[in-house]
Amino acid sequence: MAAERRVGNLPEESNRLVGRRAELAQVTRACRRHRLVTVTGVGGVGKTRLARRAADELQPGFGDGAWWMELSPLSAGMEALPYAVAEVLPLADQSTRPMLEVIAEYLAGREALLVWNTCEHLVEDCREAAETLLAAAPGLRILATSRRPLGLPAEEVLTLDPLPVPGTDDDGAAxxxxxxxxxxxxxxxxxxxxxxxxxxxxxxxxxxxxxxxxxxxxxxxxxxxxxxxxxxxxxxxxxxxxxxxxxxxxxxxxxxxxxxxxxxxxxELCTPAERLLWARLSVFAGSFDAEAARQVCADARLPGEEVPALLGALADKSILTWVPTGGGERYRMLDTIREFGTFWLHELGEEAALRCRHRAYFLTLARAGDAAWLGPHQFAWYDRMADEHDNLRAALEFCLAEPAGHAALELAGALWFFWYACGFAREGRHYLDRALAADIAPSGARTQALWAAGLAAVGLGDAESAAARSEEGLAAAEQQGDDALDPALGAFVCAVALRGDLAAMEAVADRIFALPQKDDVLTLAPLFGLQVRSHALISAGEPAKALLHLERLRTLCDRHGERWTRAFGDYFQAQAELALGRPDAAQHHAREALRIKHRLHDRMGIGLLMDTLAVATGAAGQAERAAWLLGLAHQVWDTLGAPQMGQPQWVAARQACERQARTALGDHGYRLAFDTGHATDLDTGIAEALVPPDPAPHTPAQPGATG
Incomplete structure (x- = not known):
């Protein structure tokens, strides 16, 4: 049965579709009869526009959504395609299994439509991905646009012709x-x-x-x-x-x-400056903003102060399109127009130089994000990096295509915060591993890439790789001084915590707090050290002592306006409050942490906090809401490609919460509340979970094995 709500990410239609009634009916009919439909045709014939409208008409019939993917920014084939698919679904990439396998498993029991726009430069890779996904997911349909078919036996190919024109004796309304x-x-x-x-x-x-x-x-x-x-x-x-x-x-x-x-x-009708900017803008993947255009494209021939007006002129001529975003104005170039610009950039002999400038700009941006992450502007940095994800991928691929891989080490390592804190750990490890293999010479960039790879492995729950990478990074940092040692120790203590060795956690935390402390600068090691020490104390049955360290962590974060690490502190405080039998306080801290994790799109953090909030709610005697929260949390875990995570005592608490809710509601009542949570739109459900429930008389339940 069709879902009542429209699920997916279909882009807004910028203008109305003219004509194409017969073609639209043909595409929608084909998508209902065939599992892979490819709309082919020459560049500029309207394949994208038709597919967008067809997807809109088909969307209500897919209970698990219609998902739009722009493939034109991808240049690396199967190296990047699975991560881009996962990001769109949205399926967090926090698993150690092959990404395509995770996507196939996620889609296996779902009814969804994937729309892959502009496949011609990735035909072989799209063919392999489509074959794998369609074999695993009977309810999946794929609608592709391409200048040539994907070449699968089950593919239905529809060729789109130009619009009808009036005859020489007919000037009617064709x-x-x-x-x-x-x-x-x-x-x-x-x-x-x-x-x-x-x-x-x-x-x-x-x-x-x-x-x-x-x-x-x-x-x-x-x-x-x-x-x-x-x-x-x-x-x-x-x-x-x-x-x-x-x-x-x-x-x-x-x-x-x-x-x-x-x-x-x-x-030809563009001014010389407009033509030059058109060519140079072709190095961008996906969208870009005016500042990036100025930094990458301006020089003595194209003064930077002229770039904003030139962008407006190119947009007026339909060479560029405006992309509405919440963070300011961005521009995009249609693929066919970009091809023309790329051709002229090559003819001008500037292609290599402009790609180097593109890389340099995004390396500078990544370094700035690295330096500013532990501060008051984390949400803005997340938004900026999410907007530039396509360009960051393009810059990384350009770095990795060079004989020397040092620039790849610098860029992949500087992006540690985007990989680890914002839900892209798997993609980050992919690029970090490639960069580390490309340049094995000792350097500060290699040291940072090593501990960044350790953090990425922590985010994936891969204890063995986390230990190996973080230990190697720590050994390298020990040769480079305290500035290098601080983040390396921070990554190392996280890897130790993943193994659950309480004594080792305390020992590394002691080493961290022996480092010189800087009151005016927030650094990774003390933040992670306080988290891990609190975690160790809660696990050892000393939650009251843990609260003292969590208060110190909160003070540090508040002094600098830092929220990402503060959310971890609230998560552990919720666990401590549960262990102390204070479920109302636990709910408060879980909600505070969830608010931040949701804003940063950290799905692993969202999953852990939804579980924690469910346990605290159940411990407060609100069984129906606890069951609903468990269902909502399970929806998050479905998107992670990994089983529910957490230390054994937290897993036990979650299981105890489920048992208590079943006892209070009965199997039917529990299943009804759980299924309702599982079927709720995730953003809507999180918004509801963030609102404290009305207080009601209750008999507190035991929180389960939280110690």
Missing amino acids: DAVVLLADRAAQAVPGFAVTDANRAELAALCRRLEGLPLALELAAARLREMPVTELNKRLADRYAVLGTTDGGTYGVRPRWHQALRTAIGWSH
Whole structure:
């Protein structure tokens, strides 16, 4: 049965779909009958637009959602594809198993639609991924757009043609004319089809052969000239292009001639500065903001103060599109237009230099995030890095493609906070392992990459790898002084805590607190040391002593406006309060920690805190709400690709909470509350969980094995 709520991440439609009724019906019908449908066609023919509308119509029939993936930013094939799929679903990558296997297991019992947009540069990788996922998940459908089929036997291929154009004796409302007029009205307020311009509009549509992207580029030019002049100029250019096939254009992207006409002419009508910026912007993967464009693209030929106005001019010409985000204005270039820019960047001899500048900018950004992470702007840094995820991947792949891998070590290591704190531990380990293998010479960058890899392994629950990487990082740091030693010890104490060796945890914590302390700077080692010492004391049955260290941790964090580590402190304080028989206080601290973990999209942290909140709620005698919270928590664990985690005593507490709720509600009542939580939209459920329940008389239940 179709879900009542619409689940997924389909992007907003920026403008209306013109025509395509028959094609839309064909695609939706094919997706209901076939498990893999690929819409093919030349660049600019409207594959993305059609797939977006088809997905919107199909979405209500998929109870587990319709999920949109932009593949054009990916350049590394199967190296990056599974992580990108997991990120979109959203499926946290905190598992040590192959990512594609985790995705297949997650989708196995679900009814979902994946929409893969722009597959042509990753056809082999998409073919392998589709084959694996479709074999594992009977309820899965994949809708792909590509200039060529994926090549699987079960694939249904639908070829999309340009829009119908009016005949030479017909200047009526063919779909191409309707599209041109619609987009022209957006560019020129008040524009309308009249008896005076109808024939010229029809001729323009015929000249551009009904190709939607070409028509949209032409419509943007109507700001500057009447349709008669536009038609004449395009006619002249079309004649030139018709005589040059196999010449200069032979080395350009193989496009429909009408598209070459429209894009090439748009390029010629740009100012020299606009053309240069267009070429240089092609190095960005996905979207970018004005500051990144200025830093990467500006030089003596293209002054930085001119870049914002040039971006606006390119957007007005439909070369760039605006991307709405909560963190400010960003831009994106359509893939076909990016290809043209890449071609000209190569012709200018600037491609290598611009890719180096792109890498340098994002390395500088990562270093700034590293330096500022333990401070008051963590949410802003998370948002910034999430926005730049595609560009960070592209920069890492460029680093790793070079013979020397030192830059890859620097970039992957500087991003430790994004990998470990923001839910990308598996992808982080992937890049850190590759970077460490590429450059084995001792260096400060290698030391940081080693302890960062140790933290990534901690995030994955991989105790063996966490110990190996963090020990190697600590040994290297011991040769480099206290500044290098501090974060390395912080990573090492986390790896020790993962093994559950209480004596070793205390010993490493003692070593941390023997380091010189800096009151004006917050560093990893004391923060992690206080967490681990508190954890050890709670596990040893001394929660009251743990609260003293947690108070110190809270004071440190509050002094510097730090919230990520403060959330860990609240998590452990909730455990201590439970052990002391104070479930109301435990609920308060669990909610405070959950609020921060949710804001940082840390799914492992969300899962642990939902479990903790459920146990505390059950201990307060609220059995129905506890069962609902357990169901909501189970939904989180489903997305992690790993079993529920936690030290043995916390696992036991969770199991005791379930038993107590079943006893209080009966099997049927428990299952009803649990299933309701499991089916609740996660963000909606977390928002509800963050609201304290109304106090009610109750007989407190025992919290279970929390000590």
